Amino acid sequence: MSEKLPPVLRESATFDRLTIQEIQRAAETGIYDIRGGGTKRKLPHFDDLLLLGASMSRYPLEGYREKCGTEVVLGTRFAKKPIHLKIPVTIAGMSFGALSANAKEALGRGASIAGTSTTTGDGGMTPEERGQSKHLVYQYLPSRYGMNPDDLRKADAIEVVLGQGAKPGGGGMLLGMKVTERVAGMRCLPIGVDQRSACRHPDWTGPDDLAIKIAEIREITDWEKPIYVKIGASRPYYDVKLAVKAGADVIVLDGMQGGTAATQEVFIEHVGIPILSAIPQAVQALQEMDMHRKVQLIVSGGIRTGADVAKAMALGADAVAIGTAALIALGDNHPRLDDELKKIGSAAGYYDDWQNGRDPAGITTQDPELSKRLDPVEGGRRLANYLRVLVLEAQTMARACGKSHLHNLDPEDLVALTVEAAAMARVPLAGTGWVPGQGTY
Amino acid sequence: MKTIDLSTAEVRELNQALHDQAKTLEEREWVVNNPAGKHNLAVGVNEALTIDIQGHAGYYCAGMNQKATVTVHGNVGVGVAENMMSGVVRVKGSASQAAGATAHGGLLVIEGDAGARCGISMKGVDIVVGGSIGHMSCFMGQAGRLVVCGDAGDALGDSLYETRIYVKGTVKSLGSDCIEKEMRAEHLEELKELLNRAGFAEDPASFKRYGSARQLYNFKVDNASAY
Numbered sequence: 276m277s278e279k280l281p282p283v284l285r286e287s288a289t290f291d292r293l294t295i296q297e298i299q300r301a302a303e304t305g306i307y308d309i310r311g312g313g314t315k316r317k318l319p320h321f322d323d324l325l326l327l328g329a330s331m332s333r334y335p336l337e338g339y340r341e342k343c344g345t346e347v348v349l350g351t352r353f354a355k356k357p358i359h360l361k362i363p364v365t366i367a368g369m370s371f372g373a374l375s376a377n378a379k380e381a382l383g384r385g386a387s388i389a390g391t392s393t394t395t396g397d398g399g400m401t402p403e404e405r406g407q408s409k410h411l412v413y414q415y416l417p418s419r420y421g422m423n424p425d426d427l428r429k430a431d432a433i434e435v436v437l438g439q440g441a442k443p444g445g446g447g448m449l450l451g452m453k454v455t456e457r458v459a460g461m462r463c464l465p466i467g468v469d470q471r472s473a474c475r476h477p478d479w480t481g482p483d484d485l486a487i488k489i490a491e492i493r494e495i496t497d498w499e500k501p502i503y504v505k506i507g508a509s510r511p512y513y514d515v516k517l518a519v520k521a522g523a524d525v526i527v528l529d530g531m532q533g534g535t536a537a538t539q540e541v542f543i544e545h546v547g548i549p550i551l552s553a554i555p556q557a558v559q560a561l562q563e564m565d566m567h568r569k570v571q572l573i574v575s576g577g578i579r580t581g582a583d584v585a586k587a588m589a590l591g592a593d594a595v596a597i598g599t600a601a602l603i604a605l606g607d608n609h610p611r612l613d614d615e616l617k618k619i620g621s622a623a624g625y626y627d628d629w630q631n632g633r634d635p636a637g638i639t640t641q642d643p644e645l646s647k648r649l650d651p652v653e654g655g656r657r658l659a660n661y662l663r664v665l666v667l668e669a670q671t672m673a674r675a676c677g678k679s680h681l682h683n684l685d686p687e688d689l690v691a692l693t694v695e696a697a698a699m700a701r702v703p704l705a706g707t708g709w710v711p712g713q714g715t716y
Numbered sequence: 717m718k719t720i721d722l723s724t725a726e727v728r729e730l731n732q733a734l735h736d737q738a739k740t741l742e743e744r745e746w747v748v749n750n751p752a753g754k755h756n757l758a759v760g761v762n763e764a765l766t767i768d769i770q771g772h773a774g775y776y777c778a779g780m781n782q783k784a785t786v787t788v789h790g791n792v793g794v795g796v797a798e799n800m801m802s803g804v805v806r807v808k809g810s811a812s813q814a815a816g817a818t819a820h821g822g823l824l825v826i827e828g829d830a831g832a833r834c835g836i837s838m839k840g841v842d843i844v845v846g847g848s849i850g851h852m853s854c855f856m857g858q859a860g861r862l863v864v865c866g867d868a869g870d871a872l873g874d875s876l877y878e879t880r881i882y883v884k885g886t887v888k889s890l891g892s893d894c895i896e897k898e899m900r901a902e903h904l905e906e907l908k909e910l911l912n913r914a915g916f917a918e919d920p921a922s923f924k925r926y927g928s929a930r931q932l933y934n935f936k937v938d939n940a941s942a943y
Contacts, residue, residue, distance in 0.1 A: 424799070424801065425782075463858045477818055491755070496760070603865055
């Protein structure tokens with residue numbers, strides 16, 4: 276007697292439900308999908324590395340008694356006034372426009388409490404941000420929205436932005452619903468336009484020109500400010516070499532996990548390389564120029580925990596930067612917002628429509644009523660707490676590896692869990708001495 | 717009058733001396749001799765000084781100028797008066813690419829020709845060119861006025877926002893969303909005032925006006941072919 280088996284529905288690996296939905300959406304609207312945040316696909320990341328705690332061959336430090344330093348000095352190469360930070364975790368560039376004024380103020384407050392820097396974005400410097408940020412990095416972007424020499428002089432460092440990890444080669448975007456009177460005024464744009472930022476700087480085109488441009492900024496600021504160069508990770512070995520040759524004090528390297536306020540989904544998911552694969556290339560470039568630790572390296576793109584901080588620094592970074600994680604610390608995607616997020620087609624833990632200005636957390640919005648929901652003092656407190664945890668976690672692991680400073684972590688403290696991660700990070704596969712691609716099989 | 721000779725002094729000394737005037741004004745009139753095409757001359761000045769550069773200058777001459785009147789008795793390289801906020805920059809010769817790029821205010825006068833991308837992303841500056849300008853000029857121009865007494869190259873005013881462009885000669889081609897517009901009385905008056913300030917005796921009625929069609933201000937799928 277035959278028994279009828281229940282039907283089994285088989286989902287295509289090629290045309291999975293998400294892919295089908297995207298084709299249907301494209302057919303319906305005729306335009307690409309735009310969203311915020313970073314890549315959502317699974318990538319080789321710091322989770323694929325492990326730290327080797329000390330035992331017999333290494334000597335650990337006492338977790339609660341022996342010091343593990345965290346301070347970092349940025350801009351020691353040429354600047355008269357390098358930046359001294361207490362912790363090596365900085366806040367990445369995010370614009371007023373993409374974020375509310377309260378969110379920018381909260382970032383400044385939190386960073387200042389924790390002893391680190393925050394960074395402006397495309398659209399200029401707000402008084403709220405400058406006023407609350409002990410160390411403020413002023414971004415110099417292709418659009419030059421809001422760029423003026425008075426703010427340049429007020430900044431503690433200047434970051435020449437060549438690209439960002441979420442979209443190397445792409446310009447910024449701020450959709451009309453967020454281009455309010457104040458945002459438009461700061462950017463010299465009509466209210467409500469879908470603002471397109473240029474992807475190339477308007478007055479220089481290559482590394483030789485960049486050297487003259489950096490010299491100009493140094494001249495304008497009397498050689499006081501450190502000058503960073505920010506690169507979206509794609510060809511970091513060459514880009515870092517050229518940036519150093521052009522005169523950078525600090526390299527900021529942003530991997531493809533780095534977030535954005537608004538970019539095409541296809542761009543976020545398919546352009547650039549993971550930060551894990553970018554750091555060793557950048558460090559190699561610096562070492563070959565005898566500039567490692569002389570030109571400082573800040574890395575970003577998917578930093579979430581103290582383990583990520585420790586692993587990034589073990590690979591050779593001098594500091595890290597956080598963006599998405601900082602917004603989450605402020606209250607982005609908080610479970611208490613779940614009902615409201617469901618009303619706009621999302622849910623807590625999934626929300627990425629940072630481009631449309633309807634963020635119920637009051638962070639990625641210019642709506643005055645929504646913006647009010649974020650208390651900048653409370654937001655700053657939450658961010659400072661989170662930064663403290665990142666540093667405590669990193670110190671815990673560094674001590675276990677026998678390091679008296681986070682900068683003393685090095686690649687020998689790492690192994691990889693996967694062949695891919697071992698090849699990208701250039702550390703051995705766990706339990707072996709094998710580093711794929713490094714001359715052995 | 718203070719004279720700085722760049723055959724013996726460094727560019728750093730020049731700029732520091734000019735910057736110091738914003739703190740303690742000691743001398744309003746400055747002359748720079750033997751510039752020899754050096755880059756970054758008189759950048760970041762923030763005082764109502766008069767600066768005469770006696771020769772050719774390199775990149776970013778008078779960059780980010782505030783209040784000063786800078787005259788270059790020669791040609792200039794890339795990005796003259798880039799991001800200028802106020803003041804006057806006059807080039808007696810011709811200018812390379814990106815003249816007046818992203819400048820927010822003030823007046824830039826180029827008595828000769830200007831290269832490609834003149835007035836790129838300009839944000840409020842007035843630029844008057846006695847000769848012709850190169851391709852992609854006024855790309856993404858946001859605000860201010862660009863006056864060209866000669867001809868304009870390809871793709872003038874591509875992706876223009878609110879900059880008003882006046883050209884006397886021929887325009888090789890217009891960029892996306894840039895169109896010829898009616899020259900009304902207020903435009904003739906505005907152009908007359910700009911030409912007077914620049915010191916050019918041209919007839920405003922002989923110019924044509926160009927501006928944004930404002931069709932690309934918001935993303936529409938029907939506009940995809942314009943990009």
